[in-house]
Amino acid sequence: MSKRNGISSKVRFEVFKRDGFTCQYCGRRTPVVVLELDRVIPVSKGGTDEMENLVTSCYECNRGKGASLLDDRAPVIDVHEQTVIMLERELQLREYNEVKKLVRDREEEDINELLSYWDELSNNRARKFPDISSLRTFLRVISREDIKDAMEIAHEKAGDWRGVSYLYGILHKWRKERLGESND
Numbered sequence: 001m002s003k004r005n006g007i008s009s010k011v012r013f014e015v016f017k018r019d020g021f022t023c024q025y026c027g028r029r030t031p032v033v034v035l036e037l038d039r040v041i042p043v044s045k046g047g048t049d050e051m052e053n054l055v056t057s058c059y060e061c062n063r064g065k066g067a068s069l070l071d072d073r074a075p076v077i078d079v080h081e082q083t084v085i086m087l088e089r090e091l092q093l094r095e096y097n098e099v100k101k102l103v104r105d106r107e108e109e110d111i112n113e114l115l116s117y118w119d120e121l122s123n124n125r126a127r128k129f130p131d132i133s134s135l136r137t138f139l140r141v142i143s144r145e146d147i148k149d150a151m152e153i154a155h156e157k158a159g160d161w162r163g164v165s166y167l168y169g170i171l172h173k174w175r176k177e178r179l180g181e182s183n184d
Contacts, residue, residue, distance in 0.1 A: 019056035024038075028058050035059075038055050040055055110144045114130070122155065126163070138175060142178065
């Protein structure tokens with residue numbers, strides 16, 4: 001009779017990855033179910049810990065199957081279907097990254113325009129400029145044109161040397177209002 005060995009975390013992860021983190025018996029996936037490894041041919045029936053004998057199984061299916069055989073062969077892994085799924089994931093990831101790049105490029109253009117506008121408001125004599133990371137954060141909630149309005153208010157009310165602090169106060173208030181946060 002074969003001896004049951006512990007299966008390394010690396011092998012476990014490789015099997016989960018190969019099977020798309022999906023139970024090979026019922027088709028449920030993480031995080032809906034807890035996944036385990038199952039030996040298609042149980043150790044008690046001569047099964048080994050080789051990758052070909054290991055499949056991803058949810059807790060319920062694995063406990064239900066126990067040491068019984070499903071039939072004389074291991075489940076067939078449809079390599080073509082898995083390849084199509086992997087290609088689809090790759091395509092979606094590329095599209096997502098392209099959209100993120102477009103958003104980032106637009107943010108960079110907006111930031112450059114806002115910094116130029118701040119300089120223009122102070123007649124090229126601004127002592128302090130808004131920092132880029134703060135502008136980026138505000139641009140995700142407040143439009144470029146609204147930030148320009150806030151810049152005008154800050155220059156008019158606070159003057160040049162306190163303008164950035166006043167601007168941040170305005171933008172923080174507007175951001176909270178737009179996100180529905182309280183002003184406590």
